Amino acid sequence: MTARDRYQWRRDKDGLGVWEHRGKVAVAGFGHSPVDRRWDEVSMDKTLGAYSILACQKAMDEAGVTPDQIDGVICCDSHIAGGSGGSASQWAPRPYFDPPYDSEWGLTLINARWLIEQMGLANVKFAPTGVPTISEMVGMAAQAVGDGVCSTCLVIYPTGNLEGRYRRGGENADDYARGARQWTAPWGNHGGNDFINMFPHEQYCRRYGGKHDDLAPFVVNQHRNGLLTPWGYNATHNVPQLTVEEYLNSRYILNPLRLWDCDRPVNASTAYLFTTAERARDMKQPPVYVLNHSQHSFRKRSTQEDLDEIEDWTDRAAKRMYEGAGLGPSDVDVFNPYDGYAPMTQFFLEGFQWHGVKRGDAFAFYAGDIRVEGPHPLCSSGGNLGTGRLRTAMYTDSIEQLRGTAGPRQVKVRAETALAAFTTPSSGGWIMFGKHPS
Amino acid sequence: MPKLIPVADDLSKPFWDAVNQRRLVLQHCAACDRLQYPPQQTCQVCNSAAGLTWKEVEGKGHIAAYIVIEDGRLNRRMPDQPYNLAMVTLDADPRVNFYSNLPGTPPYKVPVGATVKVTFEEVAPDQLIHEWRVVA
Numbered sequence: 004m005t006a007r008d009r010y011q012w013r014r015d016k017d018g019l020g021v022w023e024h025r026g027k028v029a030v031a032g033f034g035h036s037p038v039d040r041r042w043d044e045v046s047m048d049k050t051l052g053a054y055s056i057l058a059c060q061k062a063m064d065e066a067g068v069t070p071d072q073i074d075g076v077i078c079c080d081s082h083i084a085g086g087s088g089g090s091a092s093q094w095a096p097r098p099y100f101d102p103p104y105d106s107e108w109g110l111t112l113i114n115a116r117w118l119i120e121q122m123g124l125a126n127v128k129f130a131p132t133g134v135p136t137i138s139e140m141v142g143m144a145a146q147a148v149g150d151g152v153c154s155t156c157l158v159i160y161p162t163g164n165l166e167g168r169y170r171r172g173g174e175n176a177d178d179y180a181r182g183a184r185q186w187t188a189p190w191g192n193h194g195g196n197d198f199i200n201m202f203p204h205e206q207y208c209r210r211y212g213g214k215h216d217d218l219a220p221f222v223v224n225q226h227r228n229g230l231l232t233p234w235g236y237n238a239t240h241n242v243p244q245l246t247v248e249e250y251l252n253s254r255y256i257l258n259p260l261r262l263w264d265c266d267r268p269v270n271a272s273t274a275y276l277f278t279t280a281e282r283a284r285d286m287k288q289p290p291v292y293v294l295n296h297s298q299h300s301f302r303k304r305s306t307q308e309d310l311d312e313i314e315d316w317t318d319r320a321a322k323r324m325y326e327g328a329g330l331g332p333s334d335v336d337v338f339n340p341y342d343g344y345a346p347m348t349q350f351f352l353e354g355f356q357w358h359g360v361k362r363g364d365a366f367a368f369y370a371g372d373i374r375v376e377g378p379h380p381l382c383s384s385g386g387n388l389g390t391g392r393l394r395t396a397m398y399t400d401s402i403e404q405l406r407g408t409a410g411p412r413q414v415k416v417r418a419e420t421a422l423a424a425f426t427t428p429s430s431g432g433w434i435m436f437g438k439h440p441s
Numbered sequence: 442m443p444k445l446i447p448v449a450d451d452l453s454k455p456f457w458d459a460v461n462q463r464r465l466v467l468q469h470c471a472a473c474d475r476l477q478y479p480p481q482q483t484c485q486v487c488n489s490a491a492g493l494t495w496k497e498v499e500g501k502g503h504i505a506a507y508i509v510i511e512d513g514r515l516n517r518r519m520p521d522q523p524y525n526l527a528m529v530t531l532d533a534d535p536r537v538n539f540y541s542n543l544p545g546t547p548p549y550k551v552p553v554g555a556t557v558k559v560t561f562e563e564v565a566p567d568q569l570i571h572e573w574r575v576v577a
Contacts, residue, residue: 176516185447186479190540193514205506258509305538307528
């Protein structure tokens with residue numbers, strides 16, 4: 004096993020040209036664990052570790068791959084709640100359990116090493132440490148397979164949630180603001196994607212003449228698509244369909260950000276299996292080819308990103324992705340941008356100009372027919388808002404749409420290319436999938 | 442208002458020392474002739490460390506945008522909810538912005554575009570923070 008931490012895999016610069024492995028890497032399988040609101044603290048077959056193993060097994064079974072064939076494992080340590088998680092982020096000081104749950108590993112932390120040990124993956128030669136989030140993990144896997152660093156690679160993304168209010172502990176319970184937080188927390192910014200986007204969103208409404216509640220049809224449609232996603236939280240927990248009236252009457256969190264603009268933290272795991280296009284053709288599922296991956300990490304000028312910066316960044320991210328894929332906005336059939344807070348999706352929609360949407364057009368677009376049956380099936384996955392905070396619905400739906408196996412979510416328009424992301428406007432990544440390698 | 446107390450580090454100490462003297466000083470890059478806030482090890486534009494000095498600026502700005510925090514995550518700020526959180530741009534360089542709770546302005550009554558002036562507020566003994574007040 005090698006941990007190639009210095010492996011230069013990112014495509015995070017402008018002007019890199021068409022990706023050298025375009026169409027030569029494919030996704031051959033995926034697997035989802037059940038999606039629970041929280042771990043119940045009793046069922047050892049429902050821990051974050053057990054769910055991650057289950058997701059891997061499902062992805063391998065779907066592809067028809069055996070454990071001995073796996074030579075790459077990419078998994079981030081944890082995305083349970085980060086440094087501000089408090090009671091919901093760590094099991095200790097409660098007593099641990101019998102192995103393999105005799106530490107935080109398997110309960111709140113998962114990484115490649117733990118999974119390799121538990122699953123007996125004997126032939127892994129690529130298992131990097133310090134792996135970032137899912138948006139970058141899929142890019143890393145695509146590049147590693149394309150470069151020949153590994154040939155059959157599992158990508159696992161666990162998202163955990165224990166009892167306690169999400170991110171109400173840790174540094175958020177501190178009386179002091181340390182490090183970068185000295186510039187934000189004294190005034191009330193606890194950090195996160197909500198704050199990144201709310202000020203630009205407020206400026207957006209002023210610049211283009213909309214109002215926050217113009218998001219209602221988009222959010223309601225995300226819930227509709229979520230209910231059409233059989234493995235998602237909403238569909239498996241009989242969550243009733245959100246209505247426009249319920250959205251408009253919901254309480255504020257960061258006014259004008261409403262409760263239903265936020266996603267629901269969950270305890271779940273997802274796995275994908277990346278391999279070479281050549282190998283994928285001999286596996287059980289039709290290959291879904293990777294046409295490009297790209298990343299970005301833009302630096303804000305000052306304390307708070309403004310609308311001008313957000314629009315510039317999303318323009319540049321779109322240009323990178325389209326250039327690397329050799330495609331343009333009119334070539335993208337399925338569009339699954341991130342929605343983990345509703346007021347940012349418009350920035351991506353307009354930056355990538357999907358279905359011709361230009362700056363300032365998003366709210367009018369939301370008011371049109373964006374259902375999966377309609378001509379503009381935006382976010383056919385339902386995203387985080389419709390399935391829970393797994394941050395993977397965008398990828399799974401894109402794969403299913405190109406396979407033609409999305410069931411009641413299957414779009415009626417052409418489905419030969421799909422663009423997916425878990426990203427903020429400032430940092431993250433995109434991946435372009437194709438039904439065909441070129 | 443029980444605001445969180447900033448903890449100065451080597452980089453930010455000159456800034457907070459000035460705030461505690463009721464002065465607003467920002468990093469200035471001589472090569473680029475640009476102000477920079479929050480402070481960084483190097484100029485964000487030219488990446489030079491040598492050209493960075495501290496420069497006192499006039500505490501005048503404008504409100505660019507705002508939200509109202511009704512259900513935030515910071516324990517210490519819970520009693521304050523709901524409270525304004527505004528983005529204030531500095532007149533000396535509108536690319537520089539600050540957060541403000543706009544003391545004296547009731548929640549939801551924020552005049553976007555209004556002129557604001559820096560003020561200083563005690564958050565702990567011997568520790569001030571910079572705040573912004575709407576100019577009548």
